[in-house]
Amino acid sequence: MPMQYKQFIYHLFIYLKPHVGKLVFTSVMIMLATVLESSVPEITGRIVDELFATQRESRTAFIYAFALFGIVVLSSLFALTSTAVSSWVSNKVIMDLRVTMFAKLLKLPKSYFDQHPTGKTLSKLTFDVEQIADSASTIWLDFIKSSMTVVILISYLFYKNWQLSLTLLVLLPLMYLAVKLSSNRMRRSSIKVQKSMGDMTHLLNENISGNTLVKIYHAQSQISEKFNSLIKNIRQQHFKVDMSSSFNTAFVNILIGLSLSSVVYFSSTSLQMSAGEFLSFFTAMGMLLKPAKSLVNINKPLQNAMAAGESVFGLINEKKESNVGTKKLKKPKGAIQFNDVSFGYNHNTIVLKRINLDIKSGETIAFIGATGSGKTTIIKLLMRFYSPKQGSITVDGIDINQFEIDSFRSNIAFVDQNVQLFNDSIRGNIALGQLGTMSDKQIKLSAIAANADEFIQQLEHGFDTQIGENGVSLSGGQRQRLAIARAIAKDSPILILDEATSALDNVTEKQVQNAIHEMQKDRTTIIIAHRLSTIQKADRIIVLRHGSIIEQGTHQELLEHRGEYTQLYKHQFEN
Structure with missing residues (x-):
């Protein structure tokens, strides 16, 4: 049975718990950066109305120029700090997971190794753990930044003109529906990728260690055919995941493009907006494109991470070798x-x-x-x-x-x-x-x-x-x-x-x-x-x-x- 979101988060939180303070800090940093970046449409609109549509005063120009520069510098510093801390947490989680997995491997019964090929086990410690790391930091930050940007910008758009902003009420449920429909397919393909990567690692390990036999028995073509078949399967599954993600992105682009076109038409005809108001509104809607796409695309690494989590946490939760005995055996006679x-x-x-x-x-x-x-x-x-x-x-x-x-x-x-x-x-x-x-x-x-x-x-x-x-x-x-x-x-x-x-x-x-x-x-x-x-x-x-x-x-x-x-x-x- 595939791992559910709650199970995945529960298992991952065990390794994130010691770093909650750092995650809160990095979340605050990315929020501050997002708030500053989201103020750009309003400042841009005011610059057009107060500088270019009226008498151009150097003092006002300097204030706006300094404000824009300050926003760029501060938001960049906040984002850099957030990225640095999240990267540290992500790599620490990778290290902790690998330490835990290796310690578990040393305590597993021999029957586990009899039933699980070496290459697949190696793949869990290499490829699968890296997939989980994305959810430990990158996905988390992208989600915070993108969702917060969407909320701020949509609120701003309704504040500026609620009539034009009503188109967004149609956008959001359609975006959600697109993500929902593709999630199951992406999860299935991601699980198949994890399995195929394990098979490939096993095949590589088997043939590198057994290269003498491969050469002596002229098995290169036989092994190559098997390897090519595996690679082809991995490519096909990756393609399915990428196409699902690309479909979501294209669908969101079309919806936002429709909204932007509507803004251009109605703002210049029936609503009679000023140049600055139009620019603020249009810029804010344009800025919605990237975070909206990010929220849709975040589903791809999340599904990869959950598929990897099923593999990694499955190993971590394996039963250890039975060791119920309590007596110490010291210098036995050996009967x-x-x-x-x-x-x-x-x-x-x-x-x-x-x-x-x-x-x-x-x-x-x-x-x-x-x-x-x-x-x-x-x-x-x-x-x-x-x-x-x-x-x-x-x-x-x-x-x-x-x-x-x-x-x-x-x-x-x-x-x-x-x-x-x-x-x-x-x-x-x-x-x-x-x-x-x-x-x-x-x-x-x-x-x-x-x-x-x-x-x-x-x-x-x-x-x-x-x-x-x-x-x-x-x-x-x-x-x-x-x-x-x-x-x-x-x-x-x-x-x-x-x-x-x-x-x-x-x-x-x-x-x-x-x-x-x-x-x-x-x-x-x-x-x-x-x-x-x-x-x-x-x-x-x-x-x-x-x-x-x-x-x-x-x-x-x-x-x-x-x-x-x-x-x-x-x-x-x-x-």
Whole structure:
């Protein structure tokens, strides 16, 4: 359901509330500027009647000239002050919204990122926020200035000649009707523009990060066709918005043109107005053209802002990751139990079926199985990225949902096969989350343990070397060793390894495996593996098939059992 005006204003006012004083001040400034500008028609008419239609006195001419100059100077200063303050408020609102959105992103559950493409989320923080900023200041000031100018000038026109001014009574309701008819269409088109911009940002992000695959698979024409289709849709929706706005402007111009023509005819015939009176009246009506158009055109940025508000405030109002636990988990022994755990990512699919598993403190457990057997899902549940649909997971006999989530995760170190590094220094990546508290000695010892110190020392800036986006300046093996060093540096009692040595050559893998074995001492370690050579020393190997445990035991016990594990082993080592 589209966001309503009241909802939009309510959400926006939360961010404008700290700046109400500045908004009042800037509103007063723009009002003073408007009042001064609106006095021009009267002064112009008097100049014609008192200077050019009579004897031209230098003293009177100087007074009027000084008055006109004073009006221009003061109104310009008031308008400049108003613009400066409103710009400050607008940019502050943009900053506050982005800070709030980014803070919310850090607290959203993993399911949100699974369902929302990265590019669309980025578009919310870039494009959509800018659209809202227009309503924070520009639209507000335009509305005040334009509406106040219209009220003052219409009042002045009725004061000068109420008969001629009656035409305005026909103008205003017709203008309102034109705006009303175009609003819904502009809103629909604006929402489509927001969505398409998100799709475009996602496509750009996807293809910039995946440019190697695009080139290797010669997918340029396929991607270009998709991009061109998106751009075409954005152009069409922008065109619809612009045409609706232009129609309103043209309609208002025609109405005002009709009124101006009527003034010219009647003032010079039946009403017999003086030259000064005619000029005052005609100038005032002419000055109505710009604010009237502004009031009509203000609907376009307002509809854009409301469409953007639906996107931005929708993100801000997303439910945070569940964190109802209150207990602090400090130095756990690391005993983990899965008690009758079942889980599915949606209602139609069950990924895990009644998993029961008792992992002792300090034990090394390895999960193996075909793709889709549930290995990664078990890890996600343990790290509390998702919650079981049935059953419970405990650490040291306490349900993990009873722990405060940051306290719980601080006791888990994780190395993923899809290594994620940050555009920071090597030091910043190893000491991720602990940069201010971790000593240089601990960082270096962690690098040595992960067999990463040698290549780090060869870099020009050593540990202060900036590695670029996702470690683009490093090889795959170097990136994986940094990820292992990061896990070693965290020194957590629970260690999770998801194919942690998959990008290493045989020699380096053996060195790093030795480091991992040292790191596993006195820690509960869970390994996801495809290469069975990396898990033969595990205390227990758990074999999964279609979300169920079908075998478990040591490497030798499973070989003697001659079941699924034996078949996997033969497939890898005897083929």
